[in-house]
């Protein structure tokens with residue numbers, strides 16, 4: 001293992017590997033990714049792979065639109081299959097509040113150039129998913145350009161491309177301490193030795209908190225278990241990711257044919273628990289078979305859990321910390337880090353290499369929690 | 382391809398029934414598996430692989446590997462190697478991923494949570510009715526402790542139900558008894574115990590998020606149930622290893638256990654001429670059983686430079702004219718939609734094929750007896766730590782001398798805790814069952830309990846002191862050291 005680098009990136013999830021790639025692409029090739037386990041072993045390898053542009057704030061919608069643009073070119077750029085598919089997102093409204101919020105969202109989204117449709121329950125069956133049970137559904141919004149991709153393949157593709165440009169990747173190497181010197185970051189201590197570096201990126205998901213704590217920094221991130229399951233593979237019978245914030249569900253059919261999906265239990269206590277529960281399996285099967293009667297007798301082949309790294313406003317923490325120059329954060333993705341990863345990683349690479357970021361990321365710096373500039377997005381599952 | 386005459390076995394076949402296979406009328410016997418009935422009618426290709434459309438037959442025949450998935454009565458992805466045949470079934474070769482029938486109404490609703498039927502609570506639940514699981518129930522039962530034993534097969538006994546050979550003198554009272562009969566004896570003892578046996582029931586999941594209860598999610602005939610237990614013994618056995626070589630997925634490449642199942646349980650010959658890969662005990666024994674069923678064995682090959690199994694077994698098949706080729710490996714299988722030939726070659730001391738020594742032999746079946754891997758999925762789902770111990774077969778749940786895993790009250794025994802043999806599986810099951818009773822803190826004769834545990838533990842040391850016990854003994858020692866080094870985190 002090397003003992004020094006221009007930049008150390010902690011975490012081999014989609015965010016860490018993407019940042020490494022965009023840094024190397026900008027010429028900063030002397031980077032090391034340090035991963036405690038294996039690539040995609042964290043939230044990335046456990047996620048649903050959904051890529052949605054329908055958000056309720058302008059900033060998030062822009063970030064998502066730009067990310068989809070990058071995703072769409074990624075297979076060519078990285079020379080790898082990532083199973084990118086623009087199957088759309090169908091967002092179901094069950095309550096009056098949903099309905100009101102969605103109408104506002106659509107106005108905002110259309111203003112940013114997104115092609116979003118408002119569908120009646122009959123439209124849903126006629127135009128998008130004939131078999132969906134629309135009982136209780138008041139309306140839905142649908143954006144055909146929303147997408148999905150395979151998180152394992154995406155992470156591997158970023159990692160391989162980064163490696164080709166000279167980045168090294170150290171697996172099974174947990175970072176144990178952030179090193180500081182004269183008020184600046186100076187590198188990391190790992191279970192396999194020390195790497196000195198003037199720049200360190202903390203992209204360790206929920207584990208970013210204990211890592212930052214070794215430098216006396218308190219990140220406002222709370223881990224929550226989120227469960228998910230996957231069924232036997234079936235011939236394709238629907239295209240979009242189907243989600244509802246009020247009914248509490250998201251599911252899609254992946255390229256291989258399996259249906260993958262989950263929901264967030266509002267009663268889930270915070271913590272690093274990643275075990276599976278029977279309650280989830282029962283409730284999720286119930287919800288799935290309600291919405292898609294064809295799935296009444298589907299075989300579930302696996303269930304698992306991962307962590308959402310929640311911040312108070314469900315927005316990521318991005319950029320350099322005032323209290324420790326050279327120490328960058330890319331964490332707190334609050335359950336939607338995969339979909340915005342490409343653009344976020346570009347913006348961070350720009351910030352790290354001293355370029356002017358081409359979208360505002362200052363609003364997502366840790367500073368917002370101290371100076372009270374928090375805006376809540378209402379479109380979080 | 383049905384075996385009509387057999388020197389030791391009499392096949393009790395169910396009544397003859399007709400079924401439909403891709404529009405053809407075929408006959409089979411009720412109770413045998415769909416895959417066995419098809420094989421008896423000469424059908425080897427059960428599906429086409431999803432990605433490349435390659436023909437696939439079964440491999441494991443115990444519901445583990447998913448190579449045998451077919452569409453049955455309109456339901457896709459049915460494991461035909463474990464699904465019993467019924468009159469009038471409509472069986473189709475599955476060419477794609479499969480399609481579920483559209484249904485008018487969902488089983489779920491906006492409210493509600495899809496609970497399975499409540500099967501109540503029990504002090505001890507045991508997964509697997511092989512020699513390990515049955516022994517656990519019998520010994521806990523002798524102390525008056527109630528248990529429920531769950532096994533996915535209709536017939537209890539685990540791997541024993543296909544073992545027609547006489548066991549070696551490893552355990553005083555079972556020496557010279559055939560494996561099949563040991564299973565029957567254990568079941569008879571179980572009948573005297575306060576134990577309930579649930580057959581044809583699969584344990585889908587094990588949840589430990591409601592301590593001290595462990596919840597088993599069960600499925601029988603498509604109906605789900607939930608059983609809560611204070612302690613659990615996982616005696617789930619092992620799965621057969623695959624070997625990578627060209628065309629290793631051709632129908633006709635079968636695991637040794639699968640060949641045994643087909644031949645000894647259902648009385649169906651796997652083929653006419655077999656290449657056996659692996660000269661350990663399993664390869665040698667199954668090779669001999671093939672000869673008993675009047676199937677020709679072209680050769681037994683092994684990459685090691687010496688025979689791994691007992692020499693008596695080797696001598697028996699050599700006497701019948703079967704060559705045992707050590708320092709040999711298989712390079713490829715040939716044939717369009719089924720095995721027609723195999724190419725083998727010598728290997729050097731680094732196990733690399735020696736060029737110029739290739740040889741092609743005509744066989745219609747390639748039987749792989751190249752080791753087993755413990756089934757520890759349920760344990761890992763329950764949150765048990767695992768360790769990689771090659772001597773025990775790979776990743777195994779970490780366990781202590783009482784076979785307790787890192788999750789208190791969850792025990793693991795038999796092949797699932799490290800690949801050995803039936804006699805050690807029985808003793809481990811016994812020990813785990815007794816240790817579970819100790820964990821339960823119920824009122825039992827403590828002195829008797831400890832004496833019984835001691836007896837089981839010393840029985841295990843004795844067996845592992847034998848010439849073939851080296852590997853597992855080393856493995857178990859390593860496991861205990863590893864588990865101890867994790868510290869007393871219980």
Ligand SMILES: Cc1cc2nc3c(=O)[nH]c(=O)nc-3n(C[C@H](O)[C@H](O)[C@H](O)COP(=O)(O)OP(=O)(O)OC[C@H]3O[C@@H](n4cnc5c(N)ncnc54)[C@H](O)[C@@H]3O)c2cc1C
Nearest residue numbers: 011013015036042043044047048050175205306337338339
């Ligand atoms: C069930 C579930 C479903 C989801 N569905 C979606 C979805 O559909 N769409 C979407 O956009 N997002 C989804 N998400 C969120 C998404 O998965 C994450 O936001 C995203 O993967 C974050 O990536 P990451 O690289 O920041 O974190 P991670 O993938 O968690 O990567 C962090 C890495 O850091 C490593 N690490 C931890 N500690 C250390 C250490 N001390 N030293 C070195 N390395 C360390 C970890 O091993 C890990 O590999 C979902 C999440 C879950 C749990």
Ligand SMILES: Cc1cc2nc3c(=O)[nH]c(=O)nc-3n(C[C@H](O)[C@H](O)[C@H](O)COP(=O)(O)OP(=O)(O)OC[C@H]3O[C@@H](n4cnc5c(N)ncnc54)[C@H](O)[C@@H]3O)c2cc1C
Nearest residue numbers: 509511512513532533539540584618795796802803804806
């Ligand atoms: C060809 C061959 C020859 C052998 N010869 C000998 C010999 O001569 N002497 C000897 O001592 N040993 C011999 N053995 C080894 C012996 O058969 C095994 O070591 C022994 O059967 C292991 O017992 P077990 O109870 O651990 O597992 P198994 O016998 O494999 O039983 C496990 C049971 O658990 C069930 N199960 C697994 N998962 C689930 C689930 N989720 N839900 C419900 N049920 C489940 C399985 O279906 C199975 O019935 C031989 C093995 C083979 C394959």
